[in-house]
Amino acid sequence: MRAFLLGLLMLVGACATAPTPAADPTGDNLDAIARDYVALILEIGEREPGYVDAYYGPAAWQEAAKASPRTVPQLIQGAATLTERLNAVPTRGVEPAVVQRRKYLLSHVSAASARLRMLSGEKMSFADEAEALFGIRPELMPxxxxxxxxxxxxxxxxxxxxxxxxxxxxxxxxxxxxxxxxxxxxxxxxxxxxxxxxxxxxxxxxxxxxxxxxxxxxxxxxxxxxxxxxxxxxxxxxxxxxxxxxxxxxxxxxxxxxxxxxxxxxxxxxxxxxxxxxxxxxxxxxxxxxxxxxxxxxxxxxxxxxxxxxxxxxxxxxxxxxxxxxxxxxxxxxxxxxxxxxxxxxxxxxxxxxxxxxxxxxxxxxxxxxxxxxxxxxxxxxxxxxxxxxxxxxxxxxxxxxxxxxxxxxxxxxxxxxxxxxxxxxxxx
Structure with missing residues (x-):
């Protein structure tokens, strides 16, 4: 029933409210995780101006992020929870595009976690930071x-x-x-x-x-x-x-x-x-x-x-x-x-x-x-x-x-x- 209701919310996005985390891992899916990922990114944007380069999803989600953003430590925990949920999503027997979707979300949640750690004061070298945020390690030539x-x-x-x-x-x-x-x-x-x-x-x-x-x-x-x-x-x-x-x-x-x-x-x-x-x-x-x-x-x-x-x-x-x-x-x-x-x-x-x-x-x-x-x-x-x-x-x-x-x-x-x-x-x- 929960999966059905979450799917229904997708169809009525214009009337949607802020994404609600799926508490039951056994009923979890990529659509539910994706909505919570959007909430995470929008709330980070409230903690770091300019972090959100573009957003054109439901306005209510953005309003909810502005009204009650989590603290940076809470957002770090939120990113860790999203990673756990993504790792629990089965990929056997699903189409390659869905496998790539999970991989994409994992990569972007990881980058969000790194940025949050930077906001909380963690220092990284230039190459470490680039790899953590953008997924590529640059070579630094003399x-x-x-x-x-x-x-x-x-x-x-x-x-x-x-x-x-x-x-x-x-x-x-x-x-x-x-x-x-x-x-x-x-x-x-x-x-x-x-x-x-x-x-x-x-x-x-x-x-x-x-x-x-x-x-x-x-x-x-x-x-x-x-x-x-x-x-x-x-x-x-x-x-x-x-x-x-x-x-x-x-x-x-x-x-x-x-x-x-x-x-x-x-x-x-x-x-x-x-x-x-x-x-x-x-x-x-x-x-x-x-x-x-x-x-x-x-x-x-x-x-x-x-x-x-x-x-x-x-x-x-x-x-x-x-x-x-x-x-x-x-x-x-x-x-x-x-x-x-x-x-x-x-x-x-x-x-x-x-x-x-x-x-x-x-x-x-x-x-x-x-x-x-x-x-x-x-x-x-x-x-x-x-x-x-x-x-x-x-x-x-x-x-x-x-x-x-x-x-x-x-x-x-x-x-x-x-x-x-x-x-x-x-x-x-």
């Missing part, structure tokens, strides 16, 4: 291993002054004027969408709004609102380059975060009533897939030199810029991409207290080839999100390798990933 890449960039842009200054001066020619940001971003996102919908079927009502903001630790953000809608915000405090318009259009929109969330909502929440996918905890394995696929989506939508061609033929005229050295800019971008993981080593030293703030800004400036103000903004991101930074470069590389192993049609592999509960560990060879 900074000296990136020096040959700096030498290649120095040869590409010879001249007086520091390398970061030379890169900043060169890229200054490709800053989109603020009064032209809107048409350039509109064109970039439209092209990202055009290239995506040729390969991936999106919900008919999918849409987004775009706005420019300031005073943020990030350069762009997608706030998924549910019902296939997103609010995309672009930080206009710092210069936005033409190639960055493509990056942001793909990463935040198509085939990035907007597409990922819309496909998850359709596949799981709408079609299967799997409510765990109606909430997105930021510090979870979900973010490794989200950020990795969003970054790989740039290369997927604009393979080879197609991004450079689009910049030269469309974005440069819209921005009123000279395209004469666009190819050299593309070479620089490819080299800078090889520096991306230097940030992990820098963050590890900084977060462990081995290197101070000013020296860390100098290191970020050197290895990201940014001016000190931009490096300071990046340190603000590290202060806020810590080991989350692994999800971009490492995430992109792991996602790319997995997609390419699926077969020659990379868009098919991408759509499979974006419509799944595939975990970071599943992406490894």
């Amino acid at each position: 900074l000296s291993s990136y020096d040959p890449v700096l030498a290649e960039i120095g040869a590409l842009l010879p001249g007086p002054g520091s390398l970061a200054d030379r890169v900043t001066a060169f890229k200054a020619h490709y800053v989109i004027p603020k009064d032209r940001l809107q048409p350039v971003m509109d064109a970039a996102i439209a092209e990202c969408r055009r290239r995506t919908v040729r390969h991936i079927d999106l919900p008919a009502n999918e849409r987004f709004t775009l706005s420019f903001v300031g005073d943020k630790p990030w350069s762009g953000y997608n706030y998924y609102l549910g019902d296939a809608a997103s609010r995309i915000e672009i930080n206009a405090d710092f210069p936005i380059y033409t190639e960055r318009a493509i990056d942001l259009g793909c990463h935040e929109g198509y085939p990035g975060h907007h597409v990922y969330n819309a496909l998850l909502e359709k596949t799981f929440v709408r079609d299967r009533n799997w409510v765990e996918m109606s909430v997105y905890p930021l510090f979870s394995p979900m973010s490794f897939v989200a950020e990795g696929s969003a970054n790989y989506g740039i290369d997927l939508a604009f393979p080879g030199d197609e991004g450079t061609v689009f910049e030269r033929e469309v974005l440069f005229p819209l921005a009123g810029l000279d395209p004469s050295t666009a190819e050299k800019k593309a070479q620089l971008g490819a080299l800078q991409r090889r520096l991306a993981r230097a940030e992990y080593t820098i963050a590890d030293d900084y977060l462990a207290g081995r290197v101070g703030r000013e020296e860390t800004i100098a290191r970020l400036s050197k290895y990201s080839l940014a001016d000190p103000a931009k490096a300071a903004q990046r340190l603000r991101f590290i202060d806020t999100y810590r080991s989350y930074i692994i999800n971009y470069g490492l995430g992109r590389d792991v996602v790319q390798a997995w997609v390419e192993r699926q077969g020659p049609n990379r868009w098919d592999g991408m759509e499979t990933l974006l419509s799944s509960q595939i975990l970071p560990v599943d992406l490894l060879p």
Whole structure:
């Protein structure tokens, strides 16, 4: 009878109240556990602002979390109880998707437990934290291993002054004027969408709004609102380059975060009533897939030199810029991409207290080839999100390798990933 009533509550979600734990393990099931998982995540969000990146389940569940959130110790115990319940759910003879669902929930409850322990004061190393939260352990390379890449960039842009200054001066020619940001971003996102919908079927009502903001630790953000809608915000405090318009259009929109969330909502929440996918905890394995696929989506939508061609033929005229050295800019971008993981080593030293703030800004400036103000903004991101930074470069590389192993049609592999509960560990060879 309890299982029947819980199933009935699923069908009348619009009238649902806060999830109620299933006290009797013998009558437990993944649907009941999933509802209690949603309650756990929403209540953690009340203890850590920003932890819940998106939620579009029953409003009553969110109201209940706000009205009476458990304490952090109680939430830690709640996560342990969910783990016990998940481990007790039988998997023999059930369809593979259900086995994966249980595995997915176990992984996300484990990440939630780790985040709660951090909130209660537990300290972890950078690599331990990344593995606990996102399900992948990053390799931390010595900074000296990136020096040959700096030498290649120095040869590409010879001249007086520091390398970061030379890169900043060169890229200054490709800053989109603020009064032209809107048409350039509109064109970039439209092209990202055009290239995506040729390969991936999106919900008919999918849409987004775009706005420019300031005073943020990030350069762009997608706030998924549910019902296939997103609010995309672009930080206009710092210069936005033409190639960055493509990056942001793909990463935040198509085939990035907007597409990922819309496909998850359709596949799981709408079609299967799997409510765990109606909430997105930021510090979870979900973010490794989200950020990795969003970054790989740039290369997927604009393979080879197609991004450079689009910049030269469309974005440069819209921005009123000279395209004469666009190819050299593309070479620089490819080299800078090889520096991306230097940030992990820098963050590890900084977060462990081995290197101070000013020296860390100098290191970020050197290895990201940014001016000190931009490096300071990046340190603000590290202060806020810590080991989350692994999800971009490492995430992109792991996602790319997995997609390419699926077969020659990379868009098919991408759509499979974006419509799944595939975990970071599943992406490894």
